[in-house]
Amino acid sequence: MITIDGLSVSFGAVQALRGVSMSAETGKITAVLGANGAGKTTLLRTISGLKEPATGSIRMDDRSLIHERPENIARMGVGHVPEGRGVIGEFTVEENLRLGAMMAKVPLQAGLDEQYEQFPVLGERRKQHAAKLSGGERQMLAMARAMIAKPSVLLLDEPSLGLAPLVTAQLMHTIHDLCGSNNLTVILVEQNASSALRIADHAVVLHLGRVVANDVAANVAANEDLRQYYLGMVE
Amino acid sequence: MMDPILTSRIMSDVLGGLTNGVMYGLVALSLVLVWRSTGILNFAQGAMPMFATYLGMGLLSYHLSYWPCVAISIVAGFAIGGVTERVLVRSLYGKPEINPVVVMVGFLIVLEAVASAIWSTTPRGLPSPFSPIDWQIGGKPFGLSDFTLYEIVTGVIVMVAVAALFRFTKLGLQLRAAALAPEVSRLLGVRVGRMLTLGWMLSTAVGTITTVLVASNYFTGLTPQVMDSIFAFGFIAAAVGGLDSPVGALVAGVSLGIILQFVSDYLNSNAIIIVALIFLIVSLMVRPSGLFTKSSARRV
Amino acid sequence: MVAKLKVNRAASSAGLIVLAAVAALVAAPTFRDGVAIGVALAVAIAGVATLTTPGLRATHPVVVRSALTLVVLDITLIATYFFSATTNFNLATGAAMSIVLLGLSFLTGASGQISLGNGAFMGVGAFVMAIWANHHATTPIAVTLLIAVAVGALVGLLLGLPATRLRGPYLAGMTLAFAVAFTAILSSFNSWTGGDAGLQLPTSVTPPRWLESFFGSGTSLLTTNSMWLADITIVVTGVAFFLMANLFASRTGRAMRLIRDNDVAAELVGVSLPRTRVIAFIVSSAFAALGGALWTMINNSVSPSTYSFALSITILSLVVIGGIGTIPGAIIGGIIYAYSTDAINWITNQTGLNPQGNVASQLNGIIFGGLLILTMLFAPMGISGAVHRWWRGRKDKSGRLATPSH
Numbered sequence: 001m002i003t004i005d006g007l008s009v010s011f012g013a014v015q016a017l018r019g020v021s022m023s024a025e026t027g028k029i030t031a032v033l034g035a036n037g038a039g040k041t042t043l044l045r046t047i048s049g050l051k052e053p054a055t056g057s058i059r060m061d062d063r064s065l066i067h068e069r070p071e072n073i074a075r076m077g078v079g080h081v082p083e084g085r086g087v088i089g090e091f092t093v094e095e096n097l098r099l100g101a102m103m104a105k106v107p108l109q110a111g112l113d114e115q116y117e118q119f120p121v122l123g124e125r126r127k128q129h130a131a132k133l134s135g136g137e138r139q140m141l142a143m144a145r146a147m148i149a150k151p152s153v154l155l156l157d158e159p160s161l162g163l164a165p166l167v168t169a170q171l172m173h174t175i176h177d178l179c180g181s182n183n184l185t186v187i188l189v190e191q192n193a194s195s196a197l198r199i200a201d202h203a204v205v206l207h208l209g210r211v212v213a214n215d216v217a218a219n220v221a222a223n224e225d226l227r228q229y230y231l232g233m234v235e
Numbered sequence: 236m237m238d239p240i241l242t243s244r245i246m247s248d249v250l251g252g253l254t255n256g257v258m259y260g261l262v263a264l265s266l267v268l269v270w271r272s273t274g275i276l277n278f279a280q281g282a283m284p285m286f287a288t289y290l291g292m293g294l295l296s297y298h299l300s301y302w303p304c305v306a307i308s309i310v311a312g313f314a315i316g317g318v319t320e321r322v323l324v325r326s327l328y329g330k331p332e333i334n335p336v337v338v339m340v341g342f343l344i345v346l347e348a349v350a351s352a353i354w355s356t357t358p359r360g361l362p363s364p365f366s367p368i369d370w371q372i373g374g375k376p377f378g379l380s381d382f383t384l385y386e387i388v389t390g391v392i393v394m395v396a397v398a399a400l401f402r403f404t405k406l407g408l409q410l411r412a413a414a415l416a417p418e419v420s421r422l423l424g425v426r427v428g429r430m431l432t433l434g435w436m437l438s439t440a441v442g443t444i445t446t447v448l449v450a451s452n453y454f455t456g457l458t459p460q461v462m463d464s465i466f467a468f469g470f471i472a473a474a475v476g477g478l479d480s481p482v483g484a485l486v487a488g489v490s491l492g493i494i495l496q497f498v499s500d501y502l503n504s505n506a507i508i509i510v511a512l513i514f515l516i517v518s519l520m521v522r523p524s525g526l527f528t529k530s531s532a533r534r535v
Numbered sequence: 536m537v538a539k540l541k542v543n544r545a546a547s548s549a550g551l552i553v554l555a556a557v558a559a560l561v562a563a564p565t566f567r568d569g570v571a572i573g574v575a576l577a578v579a580i581a582g583v584a585t586l587t588t589p590g591l592r593a594t595h596p597v598v599v600r601s602a603l604t605l606v607v608l609d610i611t612l613i614a615t616y617f618f619s620a621t622t623n624f625n626l627a628t629g630a631a632m633s634i635v636l637l638g639l640s641f642l643t644g645a646s647g648q649i650s651l652g653n654g655a656f657m658g659v660g661a662f663v664m665a666i667w668a669n670h671h672a673t674t675p676i677a678v679t680l681l682i683a684v685a686v687g688a689l690v691g692l693l694l695g696l697p698a699t700r701l702r703g704p705y706l707a708g709m710t711l712a713f714a715v716a717f718t719a720i721l722s723s724f725n726s727w728t729g730g731d732a733g734l735q736l737p738t739s740v741t742p743p744r745w746l747e748s749f750f751g752s753g754t755s756l757l758t759t760n761s762m763w764l765a766d767i768t769i770v771v772t773g774v775a776f777f778l779m780a781n782l783f784a785s786r787t788g789r790a791m792r793l794i795r796d797n798d799v800a801a802e803l804v805g806v807s808l809p810r811t812r813v814i815a816f817i818v819s820s821a822f823a824a825l826g827g828a829l830w831t832m833i834n835n836s837v838s839p840s841t842y843s844f845a846l847s848i849t850i851l852s853l854v855v856i857g858g859i860g861t862i863p864g865a866i867i868g869g870i871i872y873a874y875s876t877d878a879i880n881w882i883t884n885q886t887g888l889n890p891q892g893n894v895a896s897q898l899n900g901i902i903f904g905g906l907l908i909l910t911m912l913f914a915p916m917g918i919s920g921a922v923h924r925w926w927r928g929r930k931d932k933s934g935r936l937a938t939p940s941h
Binding site: 149 | 405408409411412415416418419420421422423424425426427
Binding site for chain 3: 323
């Protein structure tokens with residue numbers, strides 16, 4: 001479980017987040033929605049320690065994540081699949097996974113087998129350079145690389161970006177499965193609000209760094225104003 | 236049939252050039268290690284190992300024998316590399332490109348001056364346990380001796396060890412990841428700062444082994460300037476092979492060594508550095524990104 | 536009213552000049568000296584009058600720059616008349632060095648690249664000067680200097696073309712290789728360069744006939760002749776600085792600074808990166824060659840050992856310590872160079888080191904290397920940058936103090 005309270009982050013004179021408070025519960029998917037520049041990516045980067053907040057607190061269960069280095073936060077069990085997926089193209093599929101398994105407690109081979117079972121296409125391409133994979137395959141690799149370390153929190157930044165609708169639907173289904181079967185806390189940042197709301201339990205809408213809605217996903221999906229003004233969902 | 240005298244001369248040039256080339260390749264490799272991980276061309280890449288070698292091999296005066304001194308030199312190399320990265324280099328990441336160049340040139344001067352002040356510029360002979368006298372075949376020198384074989388074998392072992400470390404170990408995977416994608420690596424729990432320090436340590440240790448080999452040569456000895464020209468050749472090899480490519484650095488180093496041996500045999504020893512310079516100019520004109528760099532790999 | 540003020544200024548300046556000329560003619564021991572001093576004073580007064588004209592800096596910057604150059608030259612030339620031969624020699628050596636520093640400073644300040652081989656480019660100029668003079672003794676000195684500069688620029692083009700196309704430290708590495716190779720290159724052309732012994736100029740450079748009477752006709756170094764040599768060097772230095780100041784302010788200069796600060800932005804606004812970088816490198820090589828040629832002239836000889844890799848490093852240190860990319864920085868570096876040997880000897884004496892010992896002989900490297908590192912880490916803009924900041928801070932403070940009283 002992640003609890004955020006009064007979080008403010010700025011880049012020089014620009015304030016990216018202004019007093020954001022929200023929480024993400026264990027075993028649930030919390031979608032963070034909003035337009036470009038709403039502060040969604042900054043939120044994830046601050047949780048995983050890449051960005052130092054000006055004020056506010058972030059807690060994972062009972063531990064504060066503020067002022068920790070990103071590598072330590074990762075080692076506490078926060079998996080972060082960054083914007084653009086962060087797959088290392090020069091590495092093979094298996095090397096990417098081995099890198100992800102670096103801090104895992106489970107034996108490497110068991111971890112690999114488990115991921116290849118979850119994502120069979122990665123198993124078929126284990127010796128290929130990751131640069132050769134398609135967008136959807138890269139997203140799977142990025143998620144497998146995060147999951148192999150057995151995180152308790154998974155942060156996903158725009159996983160559907162650049163993917164075909166069918167692939168996106170499949171991906172959302174996989175995220176839902178992973179969350180349920182591993183009892184994960186998932187924070188899913190998406191511009192593609194309709195896809196995210198279909199699987200999310202809870203949704204937070206950001207606008208210019210502020211929380212404008214924080215409710216059960218179904219309520220957000222049903223709110224005409226939110227859909228129109230903040231999520232750009234026009235029927 | 237080829238003229239046997241000519242054959243023997245060519246053979247001897249190839250083997251002699253191979254020995255030098257392995258040294259250039261090692262220096263080039265150590266430059267590439269630092270360049271890939273921290274984006275800095277380390278102009279003190281000859282001077283830091285030189286200092287480590289003086290620290291270790293200086294113990295010869297205290298009745299320590301050759302091999303323990305070599306081991307201590309290498310340990311000193313690791314230490315100097317690590318301390319330099321932590322103290323001098325760390326504040327230079329992300330600064331304009333000339334800042335690290337200037338600082339490392341300054342470090343080069345200081346190290347050479349301090350070494351000259353402490354140990355003087357007189358060459359110090361290192362009692363290598365191998366004979367420097369060329370083997371003879373049919374009464375003709377063959378271009379190899381026990382000592383040059385020692386140099387080549389050690390060089391190859393170091394190269395294979397570095398390659399194995401990077402390819403097959405967990406540490407090597409983290410070192411490569413930290414160099415290629417520092418931010419993603421941190422998100423996966425890799426301690427990137429530690430990896431950068433390790434990269435400098437490793438590179439200085441490789442340099443120290445090279446320096447020990449070069450200075451153990453009966454005809455050279457250890458001086459504060461012992462690595463100056465080898466550094467220049469090593470840089471040329473690294474630039475020709477592509478600063479991003481360890482394999483390119485090694486291949487370019489060995490080729491350069493062999494080419495230059497022929498130059499020095501058939502022209503004169505002054506022509507060596509001039510030919511090397513022309514080699515560099517031409518290769519940068521033809522393949523600016525290096526002969527062994529895949530152009531696609533540069534953009535990522 | 537402004538026009539009236541200008542007329543008044545011009546009239547009073549003219550009056551001062553006439554007065555100074557008359558006074559010089561009356562006071563000087565001979566008519567010739569009187570003319571010399573009179574002209575010098577007149578130039579100084581006219582120059583200062585121009586410099587202090589309000590608003591001129593904005594409307595006619597070139598006029599202000601020429602006036603400034605003239606005044607500084609004028610004062611320095613008068614000073615050489617009173618200096619000892621040794622001081623004049625040091626002055627000339629430092630002035631020639633400051634030309635080299637200016638060239639490197641321009642390269643680095645304008646393009647963000649660095650050369651570790653400017654000592655070797657100096658050597659190119661120095662040897663071309665000596666070789667040409669030995670083969671064509673009758674060529675006027677100005678022409679020989681220009682030939683040395685042209686060859687320096689050509690070598691710069693040759694090395695700069697491949698290296699400046701690349702981002703990264705390739706230029707630094709390649710110029711380092713050139714600096715290391717330079718001694719070998721010299722000895723490969725033994726018959727031209729005179730081997731280890733180097734070359735002597737066939738005849739020492741003497742003043743032209745019509746000026747001879749001002750300088751006497753001494754021939755040996757460190758006599759009256761050094762004043763003549765110092766004077767030529769200073770004039771050439773003045774011209775070099777004047778040209779560079781204009782280049783800094785020109786469109787090309789602005790384009791180069793844009794490249795240094797942000798090369799993507801520069802490319803977007805249509806600056807050709809490789810061409811601009813090559814030009815900067817050629818200018819820097821040509822300036823280095825000019826400095827080296829002047830050294831040959833001052834010393835009447837050239838020795839290959841002068842142009843070792845160590846000189847290139849000294850040049851880099853002086854530029855960094857003086858302040859990269861600034862004109863005052865090059866002057867400060869030149870002054871430091873002129874007195875560095877004396878300063879280091881003084882330190883040796885004060886600390887009681889054995890002058891022949893290991894430590895004393897390495898003091899130069901330790902001090903320059905150490906200063907290089909410390910400057911880059913703690914004051915990357917060098918002395919001139921630090922002074923500039925301090926000056927601005929003071930002005931800001933006085934400005935703030937002045938405001939409440941209004």
